[in-house]
Amino acid sequence: MDVTQQAAKPTVAEQITQKADTLTTSERKLAQALLGNYPMAGLETVATFAERCGVSAPTVLRFASKIGFDSYPDMQARLRGELEARLQSPLTRSSLPRARNHSGHPMGELLHDMAEATIANIRTSLGNINPAELQNAIELIGDCKGSVYLLGGRFTSALAVYAYEHLRTMRSHVRRVSGQSAKWAEDLLDVGKRDVLLVFDVRRYQSDVIAFAEAAYKQDAKIILFTDQWLSPIAQFARHVFPVRIETGTTWDSSAASMVMLETLLEGVGQHNPEQVRARIKHLEMLRRPPQS
Amino acid sequence: MDVTQQAAKPTVAEQITQKADTLTTSERKLAQALLGNYPMAGLETVATFAERCGVSAPTVLRFASKIGFDSYPDMQARLRGELEARLQSPLTRSSLPRARNHSGHPMGELLHDMAEATIANIRTSLGNINPAELQNAIELIGDCKGSVYLLGGRFTSALAVYAYEHLRTMRSHVRRVSGQSAKWAEDLLDVGKRDVLLVFDVRRYQSDVIAFAEAAYKQDAKIILFTDQWLSPIAQFARHVFPVRIETGTTWDSSAASMVMLETLLEGVGQHNPEQVRARIKHLEMLRRPPQS
DNA sequence: GAAATCATGTAACGTTCGTTACAGAAGGGG
DNA sequence: CCCCTTCTGTAACGAACGTTACATGATTTC
Numbered sequence: 001m002d003v004t005q006q007a008a009k010p011t012v013a014e015q016i017t018q019k020a021d022t023l024t025t026s027e028r029k030l031a032q033a034l035l036g037n038y039p040m041a042g043l044e045t046v047a048t049f050a051e052r053c054g055v056s057a058p059t060v061l062r063f064a065s066k067i068g069f070d071s072y073p074d075m076q077a078r079l080r081g082e083l084e085a086r087l088q089s090p091l092t093r094s095s096l097p098r099a100r101n102h103s104g105h106p107m108g109e110l111l112h113d114m115a116e117a118t119i120a121n122i123r124t125s126l127g128n129i130n131p132a133e134l135q136n137a138i139e140l141i142g143d144c145k146g147s148v149y150l151l152g153g154r155f156t157s158a159l160a161v162y163a164y165e166h167l168r169t170m171r172s173h174v175r176r177v178s179g180q181s182a183k184w185a186e187d188l189l190d191v192g193k194r195d196v197l198l199v200f201d202v203r204r205y206q207s208d209v210i211a212f213a214e215a216a217y218k219q220d221a222k223i224i225l226f227t228d229q230w231l232s233p234i235a236q237f238a239r240h241v242f243p244v245r246i247e248t249g250t251t252w253d254s255s256a257a258s259m260v261m262l263e264t265l266l267e268g269v270g271q272h273n274p275e276q277v278r279a280r281i282k283h284l285e286m287l288r289r290p291p292q293s
Numbered sequence: 294m295d296v297t298q299q300a301a302k303p304t305v306a307e308q309i310t311q312k313a314d315t316l317t318t319s320e321r322k323l324a325q326a327l328l329g330n331y332p333m334a335g336l337e338t339v340a341t342f343a344e345r346c347g348v349s350a351p352t353v354l355r356f357a358s359k360i361g362f363d364s365y366p367d368m369q370a371r372l373r374g375e376l377e378a379r380l381q382s383p384l385t386r387s388s389l390p391r392a393r394n395h396s397g398h399p400m401g402e403l404l405h406d407m408a409e410a411t412i413a414n415i416r417t418s419l420g421n422i423n424p425a426e427l428q429n430a431i432e433l434i435g436d437c438k439g440s441v442y443l444l445g446g447r448f449t450s451a452l453a454v455y456a457y458e459h460l461r462t463m464r465s466h467v468r469r470v471s472g473q474s475a476k477w478a479e480d481l482l483d484v485g486k487r488d489v490l491l492v493f494d495v496r497r498y499q500s501d502v503i504a505f506a507e508a509a510y511k512q513d514a515k516i517i518l519f520t521d522q523w524l525s526p527i528a529q530f531a532r533h534v535f536p537v538r539i540e541t542g543t544t545w546d547s548s549a550a551s552m553v554m555l556e557t558l559l560e561g562v563g564q565h566n567p568e569q570v571r572a573r574i575k576h577l578e579m580l581r582r583p584p585q586s
Numbered sequence: 587g588a589a590a591t592c593a594t595g596t597a598a599c600g601t602t603c604g605t606t607a608c609a610g611a612a613g614g615g616g
Numbered sequence: 617c618c619c620c621t622t623c624t625g626t627a628a629c630g631a632a633c634g635t636t637a638c639a640t641g642a643t644t645t646c
Contacts (some may be wrong), residue, residue, distance in 0.1 A: 054529025
């Protein structure tokens with residue numbers, strides 16, 4: 001067809017990017033939604049699209065008009081065309097709304113830099129994980145007859161929270177060590193040799209977290225550690241260690257790669273006892289929806 | 294949602310094949326056209342589809358009815374669903390067994406797949422964020438004279454926790470809405486027009502989270518929303534919406550891309566008032582190390 | 587070859603859509 | 617704090633939509 005005719009037909013995404021700085025607040029919401037679910041969001045009716053974004057129908061039309069279309073159906077036709085072209089040649093899949101040209105806007109650079117830095121971290125981190133190590137950690141959690149304890153430091157406690165919510169749907173006896181560290185001793189009371197401690201500790205390794213891990217180790221608990229490449233002191237007591245890159249060249253360390261690693265572990269645990277997990281989730285949903293109707 | 298979702302809905306294509314031998318001549322033309330340009334052909338209007346196949350509109354409707362749909366829009370909805378599903382996972386489907394040190398070991402594949410799926414999510418998500426939108430959200434948080442409230446759902450509360458710990462080091466008046474949702478009303482009491490609500494809500498949009506956001510909105514708080522590409526209903530009240538991909542082709546949705554987006558926002562807030570943040574951190578470290586030495 | 591049956595198009599219906607004009611709300615600057 | 621500008625939603629319009637009833641045309645059957 002018309003392969004030579006490139007500049008003549010910019011994609012809708014490009015047209016949006018081009019006019020991005022002239023958009024109003026509401027129009028930006030529409031732009032975000034469309035680019036976020038591209039191009040399906042734009043194939044809905046005006047009313048539906050508007051309601052989803054919490055704006056009115058005319059705003060949608062002004063938006064379509066502003067980014068250079070005569071009418072809303074006109075925009076839809078173009079979106080359809082792009083979609084069709086993409087579906088017909090699954091090989092040129094890269095013709096996704098290709099990463100916008102963020103250059104120019106300082107925040108565009110930030111977005112790009114953060115994305116690439118994190119991606120590099122993920123590739124390096126997960127690429128260097130020993131599959132067997134992962135396998136063992138999965139079995140340790142999946143087959144553990146005792147309790148699984150979750151613990152994290154100041155910033156990594158979010159990961160512990162995240163792991164807690166997931167593990168809880170997959171198995172019983174999951175406990176989160178939280179609150180003031182002075183009270184952690186109470187949790188320690190119950191820790192024994194049948195238990196597993198999943199602990200998160202990255203640099204500025206927190207002394208209270210280390211102390212808890214050491215105590216748990218001395219009580220014969222098995223420890224799985226998520227840490228950074230420089231290894232928390234807890235690595236000495238840990239049965240399985242997952243070192244993850246945390247640097248992105250910014251002010252703060254990143255937990256993104258750790259989260260991917262965690263999600264991988266969680267997925268593995270889920271796949272380890274699929275039927276047990278499924279039954280548990282089903283039971284849970286039954287309890288959530290009490291027999292009222 | 295609907296509980297009627299029993300044994301995996303058949304695709305429209307399958308429904309056509311199933312009824313293929315009962316179709317009339319004209320209807321067969323429609324079937325061929327639809328299967329030949331699947332599913333785009335079926336997303337056009339009745340009139341267009343009919344004309345393209347050289348039949349009349351009613352024939353199209355009888356066709357839709359015969360293959361088991363209540364109405365033509367009903368069929369379109371299903372086609373859209375299929376299309377959307379297909380578009381969302383172009384990566385997990387086509388991810389060829391890349392040569393890696395992981396090859397062979399099943400966990401190696403899991404590591405690779407999770408990494409690549411997450412990376413694709415990050416690229417797509419951050420690539421589609423409007424820099425200006427990010428800028429505005431940063432300024433909203435950075436210059437906010439009131440309080441910043443953090444709220445998340447079941448799994449996303451971990452992100453709220455994470456954001457809380459970071460924001461707290463950067464500015465005062467950061468509050469996390471946590472605990473039983475029945476008690477959230479107490480937090481609502483204080484929410485006003487000078488305040489900002491940073492809320493996380495992905496699919497299976499939690500009704501209590503939505504309710505809080507709506508209430509906060511009605512009390513003139515400004516809302517920044519982290520959600521998925523299908524947009525939480527909170528998008529209607531939100532001043533800034535950040536849609537992020539959450540699918541990795543696994544059992545659970547992923548928060549990894551959301552975390553990268555969040556870290557980007559946090560970094561931006563930090564860079565917005567660097568000296569204020571630095572002073573605050575310094576102050577904080579002084580307080581942590583009491584004047585004992 | 588005529589009658590019965592089925593397939594298909596025509597025409598009209600009510601609905602929903604996209605669109606527009608206008609008034610009110612929100613935001614920014616003096 | 618008020619005015620001015622800009623933005624946004626409400627309400628009404630015409631057009632296009634999906635849908636239906638009915639008549640015409642094609643096909644089959646005896």
